[in-house]
Amino acid sequence: MLIALFPGDGIGPEIVAQAKRVLDALAIEGMTYEEGLVGGAAYKAAGHPLPPETLELAKRADAILFGAVGDPSCDSLERHLRPEQAILGLRKELGLFSNLRPAKVFPELAGESALKPEVAGAIDLLIVRETNGDVYFGEKGFRKTADGLREGYDIMSYNEAEVRRIAHSGFQAARARRGKLCSVDKANVLETSQLWRDVVIEVSADYPDVALSHMYVDNAAMQLVRDPGQFDVIVTGNLFGDILSDQASMCVGSIGMLASATLNGSGQGLYEPIHGSAPDIAGQGKANPLATVLSAAMMLRYSLGLNAEADRIEAAVAKALAGGARSPDLGGTMSTVEMGDAVLAAL
């Protein structure tokens, strides 16, 4: 089993290092690692945010553990050279279309949320976000209007096959949880959403045991504040999923705790914390590595079938928190390495 490690930019290397320590401690037989360059770090070293060797390694690997990309010093590069293209390129090239973003409050951290504890404490939802289509990957560029004005444009679209496969992901996830699926779109304005809604309804015929509902994205953004406990699984497109999953993660309290998986049709997956590269605290040992540690647990479960080992990691994180482990984002003072130590001690 080959794991590709892509630490990336900012706090990426620090947090991936702690996840690697935890994986090492499990001493899983046959697990090997290779590291690759991504993001601004790759651009600076090799002239491209997703160099060919990195892509080749990603394709060969059984799973990818990803840190974060994003580097303000690259903001004025041409779009295809910016750090973000690493994650977008990996999602596209490997067909990683099903991005799973669970949000659940650790009881010890319920007080961290800006939401009232009783509201935050009720959150236990999963956002299933499509990550191979939508306005992210349509034709885009700059052109002149008839009056000679500069104009930027991006084409949003989904076809029925793209919607169908993510709808199946959503329904299957709902079936494995509490049996409720809420599909989020903007069908009152967008034809892309109208097709989305039509196809989700078609697919629902295969899942009579799942209760399907539909919600406009503006209402969903409200409901995630008002009563996030009402949701089980939310399935939505790339752009709305980007916004709602970040919102949901903040409802939980600390974005430093949230892991994600992005899967393709053949069990391969990319695992990464939901948070970004946090350039402001990079290299200072202040980053919370737990989202990355929990992403490693998701990797063991979803791509490698190592459920017992995944459980061990998750239990160790819970135990470390119960024992008082707190990085600055959780109101404490522990360093990135000390947080890693706490998980190792609990393992």
Place this chain on the structure above:
Amino acid sequence: MLIALFPGDGIGPEIVAQAKRVLDALAIEGMTYEEGLVGGAAYKAAGHPLPPETLELAKRADAILFGAVGDPSCDSLERHLRPEQAILGLRKELGLFSNLRPAKVFPELAGESALKPEVAGAIDLLIVRETNGDVYFGEKGFRKTADGLREGYDIMSYNEAEVRRIAHSGFQAARARRGKLCSVDKANVLETSQLWRDVVIEVSADYPDVALSHMYVDNAAMQLVRDPGQFDVIVTGNLFGDILSDQASMCVGSIGMLASATLNGSGQGLYEPIHGSAPDIAGQGKANPLATVLSAAMMLRYSLGLNAEADRIEAAVAKALAGGARSPDLGGTMSTVEMGDAVLAAL
């Protein structure tokens, strides 16, 4: 001064009626009213959600007081006949491009928010949303892919003139408030956003006294939960503004309290509550009319220059709340008419 009254669907007629009572009580000299059909109600009566007579009245009026549109029984109509086309058509035909959505907690209602009282209590922000462009008004439709698959598409775009005028709205609003403007986009993925950001930066040269910042929309959705008190004015496009303003309104506690104005370049404006037509409680006298009453106050201030009268309405709403007026959405039992009575009594 001619006011066009467009009650619309669902709870629209009930809430507009209360706002009209409050306006009547002010007995403003020279103010006349004409009522028009919009939304599903207009479709059912006249075959179109925005009949020609309604549009003609809208163009003639000094200001429009709008209830809400949206009717589930119209969901399967062709898009151009759906209720939502009334509001989209009015925005477009009258050039109403600058949608102002203030969000501020009434001290009496701070406890209503799902956010902790200290977080909700700090909210005092204004979202300036562009409402004439973006993916709302680009070419859209259904087509077949090369493989014969059904595909829905919508073109997102902004040109520099569209961005420039809304940027001026944002900077001017910030100048009249606390001098901070946050422009929200997704420039790390979208070229539409890249042009948006470039033009906002160009316009900022005219406003050296305003502190400009930029935020990606996913981060903005997080920050509106984590620490909404950090924002003064947010300027953003049509789609992101739709999502973020609904989210912000719910942070305040009750969406039943929030008013909005949508202005064109010649002082004409459309005034409406942020909430929708709430078909589930239509006709039951349960709707909170205060957002519409406060929209009428915005109308007096922004389109008619009647600041003293606007102040009187706002003070009366605050007094009614302080006196315990509470509709069901605010945790009380007062009917729509009783809420109107309470405002009139306080006036």
